Structure formats: C-alpha cells, structure tokens
Amino acid sequence: MTVTKPLADFYAHVDANEAHYIDKLREVVAIPSVSSDAAYRPKVFEMGAWLEKEMQRLGIQTKRHHPGKHVMDGQELELPPIVIGTFGTDPKKKTVAVYGHYDVQPALESDGWDSDPWTLTMMPDGRMVGRGSTDDKGPVIGWLWVVEAHQKLGLELPVNLKFVFEGMEETGSEGLDDMIISMAKTEFKDVDCVCISDNYWLGTTKPCVTYGLRGISYFNMTVQGPAWDLHSGVFGGTTHEPMTDLIHLMGRLVTPDGTILVPGIMENVAPVTDAELEIYKKLDVDMSDIEASVGAKTLIYANDKSKTLMNRWRFPSLSLHGIEGAFYAPGAKTVIPAKVTGKFSIRSVPNMDPKEINEKVSKYLEAEFAKLNSKNKFKIEGSHGGKPWVGDLNHWNYVAAIKAVEQVFGVTPDLTREGGSIPVTLTFQTALDKSVLLLPMGRSNDGAHSVNEKLDKDNYIKGIKLLGTYLHQIAAIAK
Numbered sequence: 001m002t003v004t005k006p007l008a009d010f011y012a013h014v015d016a017n018e019a020h021y022i023d024k025l026r027e028v029v030a031i032p033s034v035s036s037d038a039a040y041r042p043k044v045f046e047m048g049a050w051l052e053k054e055m056q057r058l059g060i061q062t063k064r065h066h067p068g069k070h071v072m073d074g075q076e077l078e079l080p081p082i083v084i085g086t087f088g089t090d091p092k093k094k095t096v097a098v099y100g101h102y103d104v105q106p107a108l109e110s111d112g113w114d115s116d117p118w119t120l121t122m123m124p125d126g127r128m129v130g131r132g133s134t135d136d137k138g139p140v141i142g143w144l145w146v147v148e149a150h151q152k153l154g155l156e157l158p159v160n161l162k163f164v165f166e167g168m169e170e171t172g173s174e175g176l177d178d179m180i181i182s183m184a185k186t187e188f189k190d191v192d193c194v195c196i197s198d199n200y201w202l203g204t205t206k207p208c209v210t211y212g213l214r215g216i217s218y219f220n221m222t223v224q225g226p227a228w229d230l231h232s233g234v235f236g237g238t239t240h241e242p243m244t245d246l247i248h249l250m251g252r253l254v255t256p257d258g259t260i261l262v263p264g265i266m267e268n269v270a271p272v273t274d275a276e277l278e279i280y281k282k283l284d285v286d287m288s289d290i291e292a293s294v295g296a297k298t299l300i301y302a303n304d305k306s307k308t309l310m311n312r313w314r315f316p317s318l319s320l321h322g323i324e325g326a327f328y329a330p331g332a333k334t335v336i337p338a339k340v341t342g343k344f345s346i347r348s349v350p351n352m353d354p355k356e357i358n359e360k361v362s363k364y365l366e367a368e369f370a371k372l373n374s375k376n377k378f379k380i381e382g383s384h385g386g387k388p389w390v391g392d393l394n395h396w397n398y399v400a401a402i403k404a405v406e407q408v409f410g411v412t413p414d415l416t417r418e419g420g421s422i423p424v425t426l427t428f429q430t431a432l433d434k435s436v437l438l439l440p441m442g443r444s445n446d447g448a449h450s451v452n453e454k455l456d457k458d459n460y461i462k463g464i465k466l467l468g469t470y471l472h473q474i475a476a477i478a479k
C-alpha cells in the first residue's frame with residue numbers, strides 16, 4: 001500500500017516521539033481517576049483538568065459541561081465534567097466526533113497486581129502496565145498526539161475534530177446522553193461521523209474494526225435483617241440471616257454453564273440465522289488466544305469458536321460481581337452480617353429492552369424472596385444501564401477505518417462485535433443520526449478491568465498512527 005508523503009512524515013514523527021508519548025501515559029496512569037469510589041472523586045476532576053490543559057496547549061478549544069450532582073456511597077457528589085474540545089471548524093472538511101473516557105476502574109495492589117497499579121511499569125517484552133493504560137487513557141491521549149504531531153510537522157489536519165471526553169463511563173455515564181441529545185443541533189450539528197477507541201482486538205496479533213456492543217443492566221439487591229452485625233455463636237440458628245437469603249437468591253440467577261434463570265429474559269433475542277452462523281465460522285480467531293486472556297482453561301465451550309463468540313457478542317449473559325457488607329478479610333470472623341448487597345449485571349443484545357429487563361428481574365427476585373418466608377427485608381434496584389448497539393458496516397466511516405488498518409498494519413482487520421458496553425455509542429448514532437464505529441488500540445489480553453492491565457508499546461505507537469491515518473482516510477474517501 002502506498003503511503004503519501006504527509007503520512008510518511010507523520011509516521012516518522014510518531015516513531016521519533018515514542019519516549020514523549022510514554023512519559024505522558026505515565027503522567028495519566030499516576031492519576032487514580034476511579035469514578036466508582038467517592039474517595040477518588042477529586043482525582044477524577046484532576047484527570048479532567050489534565051486533559052483540558054493538554055488540549056489547550058495544543059490549541060484545541062475546550063468547554064466543560066457540568067452534568068450536575070449524584071449520590072454515591074450515601075454522599076452527594078459533583079459529577080466530573082464532560083470535556084468538549086473543538087479543533088477546526090472548516091466547512092469544507094468533514095467533522096469527526098471522537099469519544100473517550102478519562103475515568104478508570106478501581107485497582108488495589110492486593111487484588112493481585114504485580115506492581116503498583118498507578119505507576120506505569122515498563123516490561124522487557126513491551127507491555128506498559130498500569131490501570132487505565134488501555135482502558136481508556138492510552139487511546140484518549142493517542143488522539144491528542146495525532147493533533148500534536150500534525151502541528152509539529154506543520155501539516156494540516158484534513159478533518160475537523162470534536163472531542164467528547166467523559167469521567168463517568170465506568171459508572172454509568174450519568175448526564176452524558178442528556179448532554180448529547182440536548183446539543184445534537186448545536187454543538188454537534190456539523191458532526192459527520194463518530195469514532196471511539198475504547199475496546200480491544202479479538203486476539204493479540206490482528207487489529208479489528210468493531211460494529212456492535214452489548215448493553216448493560218446493573219442491579220443491586222439488598223437483604224437487611226438484624227439491626228447490627230451479630231455473634232454467630234449467640235444468634236446462629238435463632239434469626240434469619242441476610243447472607244443466607246442473599247446467597248440463595250444469587251444462586252437463582254444463573255447456572256454454572258451461564259444459563260440465565262430469570263424467566264422470559266431470552267424472549268426478545270433474535271434467533272441465529274444461517275447467514276450469521278457463516279460469519280462466525282469464517283472469523284479467524286485462535287481459541288488459545290481467548291484462553292490466554294482468561295489465564296486458565298475455564299472456557300465453557302473450549303472447542304467451539306462460534307459458540308464462544310456468540311455468547312460474548314450476540315447472546316445475553318448474567319454475571320455476579322460481589323457482595324457489599326459481607327465479611328471478606330483474611331481470618332475467621334464469626335459474624336452474621338446485618339445487611340448485605342449483592343451486585344450483578346445482565347449484558348443485553350439487540351431487541352432486549354432495559355425497562356423490560358428491570359421488570360422481569362425485579363418480579364422474579366421478589367417472588368423468589370417471598371418463597372423463602374424470611375422475616376428479613378428485601379430490596380432490588382437497577383443502578384445503571386445502557387442499550388446494545390449495532391452499526392452499519394457499509395458506511396464510508398467503516399471503509400475509512402478498514403483502509404487505515406490496511407495501511408498501518410498491512411492486514412485487513414477482523415470485523416467484530418464486543419461483549420462490553422459503551423452506552424453512549426447508540427446515543428451518538430440515534431441523536432446525531434450519524435455512523436459510529438469502534439477502532440481499538442489494545443489487544444484482547446490487555447486485562448482491562450482486571451489486574452496487571454497493560455497496553456503494549458507497539459499497540460500504542462501503531463495505534464497513534466492508526467488514528468491519524470483514519471482521519472486522512474475519512475478526508476480522502478468522504479469527499
């Protein structure tokens with residue numbers, strides 16, 4: 001594939017500035033912008049301010065949108081700002097909206113990290129380990145280095161950019177949908193297409209372009225009994241125990257082979273067609289790559305590639321996440337916890353409706369709790385959610401992304417869907433009526449949300465080249 005002079009200069013510049021990009025990644029990983037923990041909220045603000053300052057340094061015009069307040073851990077908290085950046089307003093150019101998030105999942109060294117999660121640790125094999133390295137700080141700042149490289153080279157960017165960076169993605173994106181809907185005809189009126197770099201390749205060697213995501217419905221169910229924690233030697237056998245009720249209910253949600261037990265939950269899932277089966281059969285995926293990402297031989301369908309991918313992408317799943325209030329520390333505390341909250345979520349697929357999911361789950365669990373004849377109190381609440389999304393692969397936005405991958409990596413990308421959720425994807429598509437695609441930087445084994453999260457140096461550097469090339473391809477194709 002021929003590479004034009006401006007792109008060849010861009011690639012050379014990116015290669016020459018590797019150390020600078022790594023230093024910046026180190027800076028952002030060091031800011032623990034955990035959105036799900038009230039104690040870290042100032043750090044989320046700090047990260048938003050870091051981005052804003054860096055964008056301003058590059059001449060990107062920034063605006064802060066304040067979504068308001070919310071209640072978390074019993075505290076009323078200010079939601080972090082959504083940072084909107086505008087770079088170029090030339091009516092002759094296409095405008096690409098770029099979304100990313102600057103918040104991260106929690107991380108404790110005691111979870112099993114081999115190094116401090118907030119210190120970017122360079123490994124000899126090229127892995128750059130740190131929370132947020134791949135999800136989503138590396139990709140977010142990668143976009144900025146595309147702008148920076150063009151400026152340093154005196155190259156004109158062939159498109160206008162509209163950045164939308166939020167700080168609450170990992171905790172439900174509160175306020176984001178409303179903002180996009182309300183600004184669809186103002187701030188975002190000139191947007192021609194949307195690109196999000198916030199997911200991963202299917203394996204470890206071949207890039208992909210992603211056209212679908214599952215939705216999510218997240219639940220908290222609380223069982224409350226005694227007024228305070230009790231001694232199990234004194235009260236065991238004499239009182240209804242919240243943990244016993246909760247464990248029973250959690251065990252009624254899903255079977256060990258992943259079958260969801262909530263009645264009617266599969267009702268709206270479209271049946272698999274023969275044509276669809278063909279797509280899955282043709283996908284070039286190595287099951288050992290998927291197994292390596294799990295880190296153990298625990299796949300339910302280890303010998304069935306299609307079933308594994310379908311269960312990740314096009315069927316719903318129910319996962320149990322944790323129990324708040326339970327005794328979890330080392331040792332043997334003989335306590336009866338007074339109040340426990342079980343957390344679980346359902347990943348949803350097209351045709352499933354979040355409202356219906358909430359109703360079905362609540363009705364089922366209330367009925368199951370009633371069967372227990374427990375004198376404890378039970379409450380089920382949906383905490384946050386988002387709808388699934390599927391894009392149109394035939395749009396020029398996808399053609400540009402596929403060509404960009406071919407140019408930078410010399411291979412045709414896998415066309416994938418994803419099991420994770422980025423609810424704003426569908427909002428962009430419907431509110432702006434524009435094509436949305438996902439162009440990931442990281443590999444399947446990056447360990448997002450997990451311990452030892454990493455971004456490979458090669459993926460970071462080639463990823464910056466890819467994002468820049470995609471913008472050039474947009475300009476070339478969509479004339």
Ligand SMILES: C[C@H](N)C(=O)N[C@@H](Cc1c[nH]cn1)C(=O)O
Pocket residue numbers: 135169170171172198199216218419420421422448
């Ligand atoms: C795919 C994206 N990088 C991601 O990780 N999204 C999260 C969104 C979420 C929803 N509730 C909590 N986090 C995910 O899919 O879990």
Ligand SMILES: [Zn+2]
Pocket residue numbers: 101135136169198
């Ligand atoms: Zn993410």
Ligand SMILES: [Zn+2]
Pocket residue numbers: 105135170448449
């Ligand atoms: Zn995430």
